[in-house]
Amino acid sequence: MRTRAKEVPVSSAVIPQDYHVHTRFSFDGRLPLDAVCEAALARGILEVCTTDHADFVPGDAGCGYFQPAAFFAELEQCRARYDGRLTLRAGVEIGEAHRYPAEVARLTAGFPFDFVIGSLHYVGDDFVMTPRYFAERSAREAYTAYFTELLALARAGDFDVLGHLDVPKRYGVAVHGPFDERDYEEEIRAVLRACIERGIGIEINTGTTRRAGVPSPGPEALRWYREMGGEILTIGSDAHRAEHIGYELAQAVALARAAGFTHLTRFEARQPRFIPLP
Numbered sequence: 001m002r003t004r005a006k007e008v009p010v011s012s013a014v015i016p017q018d019y020h021v022h023t024r025f026s027f028d029g030r031l032p033l034d035a036v037c038e039a040a041l042a043r044g045i046l047e048v049c050t051t052d053h054a055d056f057v058p059g060d061a062g063c064g065y066f067q068p069a070a071f072f073a074e075l076e077q078c079r080a081r082y083d084g085r086l087t088l089r090a091g092v093e094i095g096e097a098h099r100y101p102a103e104v105a106r107l108t109a110g111f112p113f114d115f116v117i118g119s120l121h122y123v124g125d126d127f128v129m130t131p132r133y134f135a136e137r138s139a140r141e142a143y144t145a146y147f148t149e150l151l152a153l154a155r156a157g158d159f160d161v162l163g164h165l166d167v168p169k170r171y172g173v174a175v176h177g178p179f180d181e182r183d184y185e186e187e188i189r190a191v192l193r194a195c196i197e198r199g200i201g202i203e204i205n206t207g208t209t210r211r212a213g214v215p216s217p218g219p220e221a222l223r224w225y226r227e228m229g230g231e232i233l234t235i236g237s238d239a240h241r242a243e244h245i246g247y248e249l250a251q252a253v254a255l256a257r258a259a260g261f262t263h264l265t266r267f268e269a270r271q272p273r274f275i276p277l278p
């Protein structure tokens with residue numbers, strides 16, 4: 001299945017969307033919004049959604065960094081400048097939404113977001129986006145703890161799409177070797193089931209491709225999601241730099257098609273609408 005998915009030819013150069021992009025409003029980003037728009041236009045991306053980090057874990061580098069009012073002011077300028085050429089959506093990537101419901105509600109009720117990604121970067125107090133998380137644990141222990149916490153997020157968080165489903169593998173492969181989603185099928189299916197039951201989607205995140213050679217999730221989990229009735233799917237590069245915008249998204253389209261999808265999903269005012277795969 002894995003190899004077959006890779007062999008599916010990419011039928012079109014058009015990239016319908018990049019729904020995971022970080023700008024200078026993320027603690028770890030530097031891009032002004034017009035640079036995001038220029039890069040998207042240059043790569044033939046029809047719709048771009050910025051998703052800066054909003055984090056609430058005390059002591060996290062991103063905690064308190066995102067300034068939504070300043071972000072929306074810059075966004076409105078760009079929407080006017082690129083009107084008719086590019087669709088620019090206002091998103092946000094919220095970390096640990098299940099642990100900070102009041103903060104999440106304040107943010108999402110206070111500003112007109114089109115799209116909210118719910119991501120997990122912590123298991124308890126432990127940051128998972130680092131090789132250290134894996135150096136201190138066996139692979140089984142590290143991934144199981146992550147998927148257990150991810151299930152809690154999927155069951156309780158207020159968001160539209162679950163971010164980078166198996167993101168710890170970005171750092172785990174260097175410590176424990178390749179990640180095989182089939183080794184965690186039960187845990188991953190439980191997360192996917194919770195998403196489907198709540199009307200939450202998932203994304204194909206190619207930021208993981210840049211670091212681990214395979215996106216989050218990989219082809220197996222994507223196929224499980226589709227077979228289980230999952231329909232809401234977005235694709236995103238998780239770019240923090242201009243050169244990464246749109247990265248491997250043609251391959252993400254091919255993976256979606258190979259998994260049985262006929263559509264991707266776009267969001268406006270947090271309402272999903274299906275768009276046919278190119």
Ligand SMILES: [Zn+2]
Nearest residue numbers: 093119163164
């Ligand atoms: Zn993330």
Ligand SMILES: [Zn+2]
Nearest residue numbers: 020022093238
């Ligand atoms: Zn991100």
